[in-house]
Amino acid sequence: xxxxxxxxxxxxxxxxxxSRNAYVRKEHSQSLTWLPAQEPDAVVFATSAAEVAxxxxxxxxHQVPVIPFxxxxxxxxxxxxxxxxxxxxxxxxxxxxxxRPDDSTxxxxxxxxxxxxxxxxxxxxxxxxxxxxxxxxxxxMASTRASGTTTVRYGTMRENVLALEVVLAxxxxxxxxxxxxxxxxxxxxxxxxxxxxxxxxxxxELALRTRPLPEQIxxxxxxxxxVAAAVEAVIGALxxxxxxxxxxxxxxxxxxxxxxxxxxxxxxxxxxxxELHGEANHVxxxxxxxxELADDLADGPFQWTTLTEERQRLWTARHDAWWxxxxxxxxxxxxxxDACVPISRLPECIAExxxxxxxxxxxAAVIGHVGDGNFHLLIMIDPNDEAEVDAARRVxxxxxxxxxxxxxxxxxxxxxxxxxxxxxxLQHGGALDVMxxxxxxxxxxxxxxxxxxxxxxxxxx
Amino acid sequence: xxxxxxxxxxxxxxxxxxSRNAYVRKEHSQSLTWLPAQEPDAVVFATSAAEVAxxxxxxxxHQVPVIPFxxxxxxxxxxxxxxxxxxxxxxxxxxxxxxRPDDSTxxxxxxxxxxxxxxxxxxxxxxxxxxxxxxxxxxxMASTRASGTTTVRYGTMRENVLALEVVLAxxxxxxxxxxxxxxxxxxxxxxxxxxxxxxxxxxxELALRTRPLPEQIxxxxxxxxxVAAAVEAVIGALxxxxxxxxxxxxxxxxxxxxxxxxxxxxxxxxxxxxELHGEANHVxxxxxxxxELADDLADGPFQWTTLTEERQRLWTARHDAWWxxxxxxxxxxxxxxDACVPISRLPECIAExxxxxxxxxxxAAVIGHVGDGNFHLLIMIDPNDEAEVDAARRVxxxxxxxxxxxxxxxxxxxxxxxxxxxxxxLQHGGALDVMxxxxxxxxxxxxxxxxxxxxxxxxxx
Numbered sequence: 023x024x025x026x027x028x029x030x031x032x033x034x035x036x037x038x039x040x041s042r043n044a045y046v047r048k049e050h051s052q053s054l055t056w057l058p059a060q061e062p063d064a065v066v067f068a069t070s071a072a073e074v075a076x077x078x079x080x081x082x083x084h085q086v087p088v089i090p091f092x093x094x095x096x097x098x099x100x101x102x103x104x105x106x107x108x109x110x111x112x113x114x115x116x117x118x119x120x121x122r123p124d125d126s127t128x129x130x131x132x133x134x135x136x137x138x139x140x141x142x143x144x145x146x147x148x149x150x151x152x153x154x155x156x157x158x159x160x161x162x163m164a165s166t167r168a169s170g171t172t173t174v175r176y177g178t179m180r181e182n183v184l185a186l187e188v189v190l191a192x193x194x195x196x197x198x199x200x201x202x203x204x205x206x207x208x209x210x211x212x213x214x215x216x217x218x219x220x221x222x223x224x225x226x227e228l229a230l231r232t233r234p235l236p237e238q239i240x241x242x243x244x245x246x247x248x249v250a251a252a253v254e255a256v257i258g259a260l261x262x263x264x265x266x267x268x269x270x271x272x273x274x275x276x277x278x279x280x281x282x283x284x285x286x287x288x289x290x291x292x293x294x295x296x297e298l299h300g301e302a303n304h305v306x307x308x309x310x311x312x313x314e315l316a317d318d319l320a321d322g323p324f325q326w327t328t329l330t331e332e333r334q335r336l337w338t339a340r341h342d343a344w345w346x347x348x349x350x351x352x353x354x355x356x357x358x359x360d361a362c363v364p365i366s367r368l369p370e371c372i373a374e375x376x377x378x379x380x381x382x383x384x385x386a387a388v389i390g391h392v393g394d395g396n397f398h399l400l401i402m403i404d405p406n407d408e409a410e411v412d413a414a415r416r417v418x419x420x421x422x423x424x425x426x427x428x429x430x431x432x433x434x435x436x437x438x439x440x441x442x443x444x445x446x447x448l449q450h451g452g453a454l455d456v457m458x459x460x461x462x463x464x465x466x467x468x469x470x471x472x473x474x475x476x477x478x479x480x481x482x483x
Numbered sequence: 484x485x486x487x488x489x490x491x492x493x494x495x496x497x498x499x500x501x502s503r504n505a506y507v508r509k510e511h512s513q514s515l516t517w518l519p520a521q522e523p524d525a526v527v528f529a530t531s532a533a534e535v536a537x538x539x540x541x542x543x544x545h546q547v548p549v550i551p552f553x554x555x556x557x558x559x560x561x562x563x564x565x566x567x568x569x570x571x572x573x574x575x576x577x578x579x580x581x582x583r584p585d586d587s588t589x590x591x592x593x594x595x596x597x598x599x600x601x602x603x604x605x606x607x608x609x610x611x612x613x614x615x616x617x618x619x620x621x622x623x624m625a626s627t628r629a630s631g632t633t634t635v636r637y638g639t640m641r642e643n644v645l646a647l648e649v650v651l652a653x654x655x656x657x658x659x660x661x662x663x664x665x666x667x668x669x670x671x672x673x674x675x676x677x678x679x680x681x682x683x684x685x686x687x688e689l690a691l692r693t694r695p696l697p698e699q700i701x702x703x704x705x706x707x708x709x710v711a712a713a714v715e716a717v718i719g720a721l722x723x724x725x726x727x728x729x730x731x732x733x734x735x736x737x738x739x740x741x742x743x744x745x746x747x748x749x750x751x752x753x754x755x756x757x758e759l760h761g762e763a764n765h766v767x768x769x770x771x772x773x774x775e776l777a778d779d780l781a782d783g784p785f786q787w788t789t790l791t792e793e794r795q796r797l798w799t800a801r802h803d804a805w806w807x808x809x810x811x812x813x814x815x816x817x818x819x820x821d822a823c824v825p826i827s828r829l830p831e832c833i834a835e836x837x838x839x840x841x842x843x844x845x846x847a848a849v850i851g852h853v854g855d856g857n858f859h860l861l862i863m864i865d866p867n868d869e870a871e872v873d874a875a876r877r878v879x880x881x882x883x884x885x886x887x888x889x890x891x892x893x894x895x896x897x898x899x900x901x902x903x904x905x906x907x908x909l910q911h912g913g914a915l916d917v918m919x920x921x922x923x924x925x926x927x928x929x930x931x932x933x934x935x936x937x938x939x940x941x942x943x944x
Contacts, residue, residue, distance in 0.1 A: 125827050
């Protein structure tokens with residue numbers, strides 16, 4: 023890495039949009055989790071694909087690492103700079119370029135955020151369904167293969183990205199595929215870049231799939247005596263073809279936290295929060311059907327409403343659960359993790375994890391996108407108690423191993439970054455070598471977000 | 484290529500499951516279309532992943548081409564052997580290994596056919612939705628990224644393959660991903676192998692997504708004064724969130740053919756054939772809603788039924804359209820092709836193509852998966868009239884160019900093989916080089932289905 027000439031060139035070319043300021047650099051490293059921040063040497067704010075291409079080409083010439091950056095909301099150290107280099111901030115590429123309602127397609131720059139997009143789409147009677155909670159950028163969401171509460175019905179970014187414009191490691195610009203809904207022409211490059219965490223190219227434009235705003239939304243909640251009973255209700259609903267739009271599991275601790283923080287008054291039990299989208303009569307029928315189905319398994323009635331205010335109270339509480347759980351444990355900070363297993367294994371996976379937490383004497387909350395077999399663990403630690411921090415890390419590691427053993431994934435939606443890089447061999451076996459061959463073929467000097475996902479050493483150092 | 488020792492070894496090892504018989508070799512080349520058959524030098528019938536690995540390893544050592552073969556129903560020369568080599572017939576790997584209703588997952592060997600799978604799934608109240616018409620094998624369907632009439636609701640193979648077991652070009656065996664519904668851990672290898680037409684690896688096992696059998700199916704048809712009016716009705720239905728399970732466009736010639744062959748008695752107009760799946764009251768309401776919407780645009784009423792026999796009469800006619808169109812033009816053979824564009828461009832794309840056909844004095848029928856912007860053209864030629872064959876090929880080529888210019892794809896579901904290899908640069912630009920780099924990285928000696936999709940010369944020769 024011969025960075026000095028790169029900094030000189032970028033400074034001359036981009037003026038105030040280039041910075042080596044300590045505060046700006048700090049802002050562009052991992053900040054939300056237990057992973058130590060690793061700052062880039064410099065930050066540049068790009069405003070077009072041509073600029074991104076120019077920047078990457080320059081960095082490639084001098085073998086300077088390039089770390090793409092959106093809103094910085096990733097949780098596994100994806101935006102850290104373990105080898106220094108340049109943070110390529112795309113947040114100013116935030117134009118919604120073209121809404122095409124007839125084609126259910128919208129074309130955006132990578133710095134557009136989810137909420138910004140949905141504000142615009144609302145005027146067309148449309149929305150973009152993927153909802154990871156935070157107001158992430160769409161480029162970042164694609165790169166992390168993000169998902170969230172609505173995946174059970176609408177899919178993850180995998181199912182909702184139609185095509186990408188990408189700047190490759192040599193600075194060339196390609197389109198990953200056509201804008202038609204289908205294509206059988208050639209390798210599926212779109213899905214190769216989705217989830218690659220910026221390690222194969224920098225996304226400079228996205229064509230996304232939009233959906234019609236539902237005529238009616240039903241929201242409701244139902245208590246259960248156990249996680250197993252709740253999951254059984256969900257499996258039953260999926261069997262019956264009930265088209266769940268959201269189905270979230272909250273454990274007793276999460277409910278206690280939401281009660282306190284968001285002024286709910288639910289009994290401290292395991293809960294399912296449910297949402298249904300569709301034609302008015304249909305969703306009411308489906309809600310009743312879910313209620314009947316749940317009745318045999320539940321620990322109380324399924325209470326639902328079509329009133330926007332009541333429904334939003336529930337879902338705002340769900341979205342604020344991160345803060346609510348933090349508020350429940352003053353002075354402690356959360357170590358977040360997620361895992362995903364075939365849904366039939368979910369009760370067992372959660373039960374073993376909860377035993378593990380109890381055995382370690384830790385405090386943790388479980389919240390799950392149960393329709394997908396995906397759940398979050400938020401372990402609330404005292405950051406000054408090294409033994410507790412280590413215990414929490416061991417619980418996370420064992421959860422990852424457990425999920426992999428159950429034919430699942432060590433992460434359903436947070437991604438790999440640095441935090442889960444050490445698990446890739448266990449999860450993928452020989453397939454990891456295929457990934458590395460692809461990486462080498464497309465980025466021979468390892469300049470794109472290096473020393474993360476596919477790294478062979480300890481990526482957290 | 485030093486094939487002789489390979490044939491000796493395979494013959495000794497596999498006995499009657501290895502053949503160099505002329506008839507067997509002929510059966511294992513392209514047979515359904517205008518592309519000339521190119522026979523392999525030998526055929527082997529594998530019965531396990533271990534055998535596939537052994538065979539591929541042997542061929543790799545001697546740089547003998549390996550061409551995976553399922554049911555041989557592909558249409559673009561995917562199973563031809565332009566460089567000779569070994570046809571690896573997987574049709575005897577036809578076990579349904581594990582049905583997991585709670586996980587909406589079924590695990591199959593690649594030689595299982597679509598109809599075989601659906602017969603088994605029916606006992607569980609489930610089905611596998613992807614329906615390309617022919618009774619293809621699931622390994623072949625994955626490799627061609629197949630789709631068909633139900634894609635508008637259930638997606639293509641892209642959306643319905645959960646994970647794969649694959650034998651790579653060096654004979655090693657990998658799993659492309661976990662069996663959980665989601666994963667953010669690493670590159671999406673599953674989607675790289677889906678649609679690769681056997682050029683990156685041989686699929687030896689598939690985990691597929693199943694769906695609950697719908698409580699009620701409604702089928703119906705509606706005539707329109709033009710393709711444009713029919714497409715407008717479809718766009719309107721998608722806007723309203725009507726959950727179309729099938730929506731097929733048939734032009735006047737297709738209707739004439741279906742009337743004669745399948746004893747329908749429909750006026751010779753442009754038609755939409757519609758199917759809706761779901762809860763009984765809901766689908767009836769949706770059918771009525773579609774009828775109201777279509778009323779302003781149609782050239783007659785939307786007539787629908789829940790009666791299985793009547794519904795099946797319509798859809799059997801649709802599925803037999805290939806034969807019906809052939810029967811309409813005795814002595815002629817069909818050149819089939821397909822293209823896919825953003826749905827808003829579909830009327831223009833079809834209209835220009837129909838003008839092109841008329842100008843060339845050709846006979847052709849148009850049938851479209853209109854909800855996906857995908858349509859088929861079946862040009863009925865006199866195979867002994869060279870000028871007509873050339874004219875038909877020019878029409879196909881211009882259609883491909885037109886679809887690409889409209890931001891679509893030169894093929895929505897038939898794939899590339901040899902027939903569309905010459906269009907890859909036009910469609911993909913620099914992205915073709917990325918595909919070639921991946922191919923080189925994973926198959927450095929180009930032994931897997933060589934001289935097809937990514938080939939630089941004339942792949943049809």
